Amino acid sequence: MAFRSFILPFLCSLTAANAVTVYNQLPLGSQSTATDSASLASYTGSAAYNPTVLNPPPIPNPAPGTQFAINLMPTADLVPGISIEAPSSFFGLSIEMSVATQVLGLNGSFINVPFLNLMSLIIERAGEVQVRVGGNTQDYATLVGSTVDGKAIEKQSIDPNNPTATPTIIFTEELLYMLSNISSLANVKWFLGVPFNDTQNIHLEIVESGERILGDTLLGFQVGNEPDLYAQHQHRPSTYAPSDYTTEFGQWRDAWQNDANIPVKNNMIGPSLSLANWALEDVWNTGFLTDYQTQLSALSVEKYPADNCAALYAGLGTPVVPQDVYAEYLTHYSGVNIVKPMLNSTMIAQQQGKPFIMFETNSASCGGFAGVSNSFGIALWALDYGLQMVFSNFTHALVHVGGQNVYYNPFTPPPTNQSTFHQWSVGPIFYPLMIMPEILGKSNTSQVVDLWPNSGSDQTPGYAIYENNQLARVALFNYMTDPTGAMAYTANISMGGGETGQQQTVPASVKVKYLLADSVSQLWNITWANQTLGGQFEADGRLIGEEQIETVQCDTTANVCPIRVPAPGFALVMMTDDSASGSEPTGTMTFATTALTKTANTATIDQSVLETSNGHSGKDRIIGGSTSKGSSGAGKAAGITPSVTVLVAMLAGAGMFMKVFSR
Ligand SMILES: *[C@@H]1O[C@H](CO)[C@@H](O)[C@H](O)[C@H]1NC(C)=O
Ligand SMILES: *[C@@H]1O[C@H](CO)[C@@H](O)[C@H](O)[C@H]1NC(C)=O
Ligand SMILES: *[C@@H]1O[C@H](CO)[C@@H](O)[C@H](O)[C@H]1NC(C)=O
Ligand SMILES: *[C@@H]1O[C@H](CO)[C@@H](O)[C@H](O)[C@H]1NC(C)=O
Ligand SMILES: *[C@@H]1O[C@H](CO)[C@@H](O)[C@H](O)[C@H]1NC(C)=O
Ligand SMILES: *[C@@H]1O[C@H](CO)[C@@H](O)[C@H](O)[C@H]1NC(C)=O
Ligand SMILES: *[C@@H]1O[C@H](CO)[C@@H](O)[C@H](O)[C@H]1NC(C)=O
Ligand SMILES: *[C@@H]1O[C@H](CO)[C@@H](O)[C@H](O)[C@H]1NC(C)=O
Ligand SMILES: *[C@@H]1O[C@H](CO)[C@@H](O)[C@H](O)[C@H]1NC(C)=O
Ligand SMILES: *[C@@H]1O[C@H](CO)[C@@H](O)[C@H](O)[C@H]1NC(C)=O
Numbered sequence: 001m002a003f004r005s006f007i008l009p010f011l012c013s014l015t016a017a018n019a020v021t022v023y024n025q026l027p028l029g030s031q032s033t034a035t036d037s038a039s040l041a042s043y044t045g046s047a048a049y050n051p052t053v054l055n056p057p058p059i060p061n062p063a064p065g066t067q068f069a070i071n072l073m074p075t076a077d078l079v080p081g082i083s084i085e086a087p088s089s090f091f092g093l094s095i096e097m098s099v100a101t102q103v104l105g106l107n108g109s110f111i112n113v114p115f116l117n118l119m120s121l122i123i124e125r126a127g128e129v130q131v132r133v134g135g136n137t138q139d140y141a142t143l144v145g146s147t148v149d150g151k152a153i154e155k156q157s158i159d160p161n162n163p164t165a166t167p168t169i170i171f172t173e174e175l176l177y178m179l180s181n182i183s184s185l186a187n188v189k190w191f192l193g194v195p196f197n198d199t200q201n202i203h204l205e206i207v208e209s210g211e212r213i214l215g216d217t218l219l220g221f222q223v224g225n226e227p228d229l230y231a232q233h234q235h236r237p238s239t240y241a242p243s244d245y246t247t248e249f250g251q252w253r254d255a256w257q258n259d260a261n262i263p264v265k266n267n268m269i270g271p272s273l274s275l276a277n278w279a280l281e282d283v284w285n286t287g288f289l290t291d292y293q294t295q296l297s298a299l300s301v302e303k304y305p306a307d308n309c310a311a312l313y314a315g316l317g318t319p320v321v322p323q324d325v326y327a328e329y330l331t332h333y334s335g336v337n338i339v340k341p342m343l344n345s346t347m348i349a350q351q352q353g354k355p356f357i358m359f360e361t362n363s364a365s366c367g368g369f370a371g372v373s374n375s376f377g378i379a380l381w382a383l384d385y386g387l388q389m390v391f392s393n394f395t396h397a398l399v400h401v402g403g404q405n406v407y408y409n410p411f412t413p414p415p416t417n418q419s420t421f422h423q424w425s426v427g428p429i430f431y432p433l434m435i436m437p438e439i440l441g442k443s444n445t446s447q448v449v450d451l452w453p454n455s456g457s458d459q460t461p462g463y464a465i466y467e468n469n470q471l472a473r474v475a476l477f478n479y480m481t482d483p484t485g486a487m488a489y490t491a492n493i494s495m496g497g498g499e500t501g502q503q504q505t506v507p508a509s510v511k512v513k514y515l516l517a518d519s520v521s522q523l524w525n526i527t528w529a530n531q532t533l534g535g536q537f538e539a540d541g542r543l544i545g546e547e548q549i550e551t552v553q554c555d556t557t558a559n560v561c562p563i564r565v566p567a568p569g570f571a572l573v574m575m576t577d578d579s580a581s582g583s584e585p586t587g588t589m590t591f592a593t594t595a596l597t598k599t600a601n602t603a604t605i606d607q608s609v610l611e612t613s614n615g616h617s618g619k620d621r622i623i624g625g626s627t628s629k630g631s632s633g634a635g636k637a638a639g640i641t642p643s644v645t646v647l648v649a650m651l652a653g654a655g656m657f658m659k660v661f662s663r
Contacts (some may be wrong), residue, residue: 046404046405046415047367047368047370047404047405047406047407048374048403048404048405048406048407048409048412048425048427049404049412049425049536050370050371050374050407051523052322052370052371053371053375053521053522053523054322054323054326054371054372054375054521055323055326055521056326056330056377056480056481056519056520056521056568057326057327057330057481057520059480059482059487060459060480063487064454064455064457064459064460064480064487064489065454065455065457065489066486066487066488066489066490067489067490067492068453068454068455068460068489068490068491068492069491069492069494069560070451070453070462070464070474070491070492070493070494071494071495071496072464072471072474072493072494072495072496073471073495073496074470074471074495074496074504075466075469075470075471076447076466076469076470076471077469079447079449079464079466081449082447082448082449082466083390083391083392083393083447083448083449084350084393084447085444085445085446085447086390086394086395086440086444086446086447086448087126087395087396087440087444088125088126088127088437088440088441088442088443088444088446089122089126089127089128089129089130089396089437090126090386090389090390090394090395090396090397090436090437090440091122091126091386091396091397091398091399091432091433091436091437092129092130092131092132092396092397092398092399092433093129093130093131093132093398093399093400093401093410093433094131094132094134094135094359094360094361094398094399094400094401095131095132095133095134095135095400095401096134096135096136096137096400096401096402096403097133097134097135097137097138097141097153097169097171097193098135098137098153098155098169098403099401099402099403100133100152100153100175100178101151101152101153101175102403102404102413102416103115103401103411103413104133104178104179104182105178105182106151106152106178107151107152107174107177107178108174108177108178108180108181109181111178111181111182111185112413113540113541114411114413114423114424114539114540114541115182115411115413115541116182116185116186116541117540117541117542118410118411118424118426118430118539118541119182119186119188120186120541121434121541121542121543121585122433122434122437123186123187123188124585125434125437125438125442125583125585126436126437126442127187127437127442128187128188128189129186129187129188129189130188130189130190130191130219130396130398131188131189131190131191131398132190132191132192132193132222132359132360132398133175133179133190133191133192133193134191134192134193134222134225135193135225135360135400136225136226137155137169138192138193138194138195138196138222138225139193139195139196139197139224139225139235140168140169140195140197141168141169141170141171141193141195141206142168142169142170142171142195142203143170143171143172143173143203143205143206143209144170144171144172145172146172147170147171147172152171152172152174152175152178153169153170153171153175154169154170154171155168155169156168156169173209173213176209176210176213176214177213179213179214179217180213180214180215180217183214183217188217189217189218189219190210190214190217190218190219191219191220191221191222191269191359191398192206192207192210192218192221192222193206193221193222193223193225194206194207194221194222194223194252196223196224196225196227196248196252197235199248199251199252202251202252202255204255204256204259204261204262206221207221207256207259207262208259208261208262211262211263211264212261218264218267219267219297220267220268220269220297220298221267221268221269222269222270222272222300222359223249223252223268223269223270224245224248224249224270224271224272225272225302226272226273226274226276226302227240227245227271227272227273227278228242228273228274228275228276228277228278229274229276229277230245231277232276232277242278242282242283242285242286242288243286245270245271245283245286246283246286246287246288246291249268249270249271249288249292250291250292252268253268253292253295256268256295257295265294265295266294266295266296266297267295267297268292268295268296268297269296269297269298269299269300269357269359270283270288270292270296270299270300271283271288271299271300271301272300272301272302272359272360273301273302274302274303274304275301275303275341275342279341280301280341280342280344280345281344281345284345284348289348289352293352296352296354297354297355298354298355298356298357298395299345299348299349299352299354299355299356299357300356300357300358300359301342301345301356301357301358301359302358302359302360302361303338303342303358303361304361304362304363304364304365305328305329305334305337305338305363305364306320306325306328306363306364306365306369307364307365307366308320308364308365308366308367308368308369309365309366311366311367312366312367313366320369322369322370322371322372323371325369325372326369326371326372326377326521329363329372329377329378329381330377330380330381330459330479330520331458331459331479332384332452332457332458332459332461332477332479333458334381334384334385335381335384335385335386335387335388335389336388336450338385338388339388339389339392339394342356342392342394343392346392346393346394347393349393349395350393355395355396356393356394356395357394357395357396357397357398358389358394358396358397358398359398360398360400361385361397361398361399361400362399362400362408362429363378363381363382363408363429364408367402367405367406367407367408368406368407368408369407370407371407371521371523372407373406373407373408373427373429374407374408374409374427374428374429374523375428375520375521375522375523376428376517376519376520376521376522376523376526376568377428377479377520377521377568378408378428378429379428379429379431379432379515379526379570380477380479380515380520380568380570382399382429382432383432383435383436383439383475383477383515383570384461384477386432386436387436387439387448387450387463387475388450390440390446390448391448391449391450391463399429399432399433408427408429409425409427409429410426410427410429410430410433411424411425411426411427411430411539411541412424412425412427414537418537422537423537423538423539423540424537424539424540424541425535425536425537425538425539426533426534426539426541428517428523428526430533431515431526431528431533434528435515435528435570435572437583438513438572438583438584438585439463439465439473439475439572439583440465440467440583441465441467441472441473441579441583442583443467443468445467445468445469446465446466446467446472447465447466447467447469448463448464448465448466449463449464449466450463451463451464453476453491454489454491458479459478459479459480460476460477460478460479460489460565461476461477461479462474462475462476462477462491463475467579470576471495471575471576472574472575472576472578472579472583473572473573473574473575473579473583474491474493474563474572474573474575475570475571475572475573476491476563476565476570476571476572476573477565477569477570478565478566478567478568478569478570479520479568480567480568481519481520481521481567481568482567483518483519485566485567486567487567488564488565488566488567488569489564489565489567490562490563490564490565491562491563491565492560492561492562492563493506493510493560493561493562493563493573493575494506494559494560494561495559495575496559505556505559506554506555506556506559506560506561506575507554507556507561507575507576507577508553508554508556509551509552509553509554509561510551510552510554510561510563510573510574510575511549511550511551511552511573511574511580512549512550512551512552512563512571512572512573512574513528513529513549513550513571513572513574514527514528514529514550514566514569514570514571514572515527515528515569515570515571515572516566516568516569516570517568519568520568523536524536524538527545528543529547529548529549530545530546530547530548531543531544531545531546531547532544532545549580552573561573
């Protein structure tokens with residue numbers, strides 16, 4: 001207690017976002033808040049299922065225009081300030097190490113099928129997905145030969161009221177085998193983190209085992225996690241400074257170089273600042289970049305635009321009221337302001353020839369905000385923020401996944417005791433992960449420019465995307481919610497002209513895909529080109545519904561393609577046939593579920609219900625034999641809950657019980 005009374009005033013004095021991550025899974029029911037506005041029958045009380053629906057922010061006064069022109073250069077070389085080339089797999093995931101066995105699977109032979117399916121949705125668009133397993137827990141994680149109960153990860157419980165307490169976790173090589181086995185099924189690449197708590201006793205075991213087990217699927221190791229918070233969290237003396245971090249990084253570098261069991265010497269990643277207490281320049285000024293030029297494979301940062309820590313921990317002041325901050329996300333300025341402190345560093349990274357990675361981000365640390373972080377509005381925000389990072393020359397951005405006790409998850413497995421009758425819940429922020437590679441295309445040559453259309457309205461941002469120097473796509477946002485339809489806008493896209501005298505006109509027609517919901521505050525049933533991952537406990541990781549791509553006729557004489565964007569909504573405009581085919585998914589590899597672990601009613605399971613749900617590509621799949629609860633007539637007729645389909649598949653060594661459908 002003395003400890004807390006010492007540390008809390010110090011924490012309160014901080015104005016910057018405090019990126020404390022909440023690790024331990026609080027008991028179900030302990031997270032209900034006074035803001036709950038509805039009670040769903042299935043509501044368990046965990047933040048991940050909080051049913052709060054906020055009011056959409058009012059239309060600004062004066063209202064933005066609803067008719068405006070966007071004139072685009074036909075090639076990237078004519079666009080001043082355009083970004084460097086971004087990879088299709090720009091967006092990836094960051095998974096808190098302590099929840100890895102909830103999200104990924106239990107061990108190398110027990111992998112969560114919905115996770116594989118969700119990764120496949122990204123991979124069929126991006127070619128790969130980059131996933132970081134780490135977080136604050138990595139700093140104290142110890143690789144051991146075995147655990148008492150045989151689990152891949154064991155975690156000691158901590159005081160949930162102490163924001164500075166970091167649980168120590170122990171894990172076995174089984175965790176690494178699980179990652180490796182996932183990569184053999186879906187093209188997932190991994191980042192791991194080293195235990196940086198102790199530079200007197202450097203533990204390189206995770207690097208040795210990681211390299212041996214993961215091989216080419218291992219992208220690199222994070223060395224230090226938010227070191228600018230170490231002093232504040234009492235993990236280092238209060239004097240801990242950027243120069244101390246640089247010195248410790250060097251101690252690790254030296255041990256690494258001298259370890260004969262580590263074949264790869266140049267995949268260290270840092271400094272992963274939270275930007276709460278230090279600026280990146282504070283680290284650059286210590287000689288970090290020149291000292292470790294050879295060993296650094298990427299530069300990293302971890303930034304949340306806000307935090308909800310006061311709602312979780314006593315002594316941090318009045319908790320934020322989510323409704324009060326909602327509008328701060330539903331504006332183009334949000335992403336623009338988040339990246340500002342990093343722009344000097346993305347230029348420095350270019351000069352150094354290093355990728356610059358947003359290693360961990362989401363709407364707000366300490367779990368996010370109810371009704372904000374899990375709303376359709378945050379899907380628009382994340383796409384806009386993501387494109388802003390691309391425009392600002394970031395290389396990748398990893399969206400954080402927490403446990404049951406956060407609002408901001410891209411996806412959440414059901415609570416363990418509900419896994420036999422519930423499926424996963426896919427949050428709105430998953431859709432941007434799937435859509436970004438469609439926006440960027442598959443070529444890894446995408447260059448992006450922020451257009452600031454509509455006289456620079458923050459409510460109607462837009463970006464143009466060029467691939468191989470050619471105009472490929474246009475991304476248009478509408479943050480406003482207006483059920484009357486009056487605030488839907490039409491953007492007149494034209495090409496060429498301008499001061500350069502380029503004569504090039506729009507094609508006869510363009511294809512458009514929409515990301516839609518009725519309101520920014522809608523929580524579930526968001527659609528991308530009419531396909532959805534459904535509602536709470538409804539997702540097995542495969543899209544449902546028929547894909548619908550609009551064709552918009554352009555006026556080639558007037559050189560105008562009029563694109564309507566609903567309020568709210570996002571539109572992706574494919575400016576050429578190539579850019580349309582270049583971003584379409586290649587056909588989904590889906591992982592069906594023939595290995596039933598437990599079922600609610602095994603006696604009457606109708607195998608055909610499962611079979612008909614298997615193997616459809618995202619494109620072709622219709623609701624017919626869905627595995628979603630309540631949506632299959634056949635299942636109902638048989639008197640069972642169709643969602644008894646399994647959460648997990650067994651991939652035991654002897655053979656694959658899990659069918660892999662590839663098309
Ligand atoms: C799951 O566990 C929680 C907490 O122990 C309990 O409140 C809840 O009723 C359980 N649900 C089911 C379906 O068993
Ligand atoms: C958009 O294009 C339409 C059809 O070409 C035209 O009537 C309208 O004036 C244009 N609006 C703007 C703001 O350019
Ligand atoms: C993996 O987990 C499953 C389910 O708990 C268990 O049956 C199996 O024995 C585990 N396998 C290993 C190798 O630990
Ligand atoms: C999966 O992981 C287990 C360790 O649990 C390992 O024995 C097995 O060989 C792996 N399977 C594949 C296909 O890599
Ligand atoms: C670092 O963490 C490990 C694992 O929790 C622990 O055993 C060790 O004592 C810690 N070292 C320091 C200096 O805190
Ligand atoms: C960019 O960072 C470098 C290295 O820390 C520093 O010298 C320079 O002043 C910074 N420039 C700006 C505009 O912040
Ligand atoms: C991104 O990099 C390009 C090429 O160096 C540069 O022209 C542009 O200004 C950079 N963008 C930002 C926002 O810093
Ligand atoms: C883009 O990059 C990814 C990841 O490195 C790679 O798998 C893919 O083949 C690349 N695509 C092209 C067209 O080069
Ligand atoms: C989502 O859509 C399905 C099918 O239209 C419907 O049954 C379900 O009630 C919807 N869920 C929500 C939360 O709106
Ligand atoms: C959208 O998907 C639904 C199934 O979810 C389907 O019934 C409907 O016809 C689709 N709409 C269009 C326009 O394709």
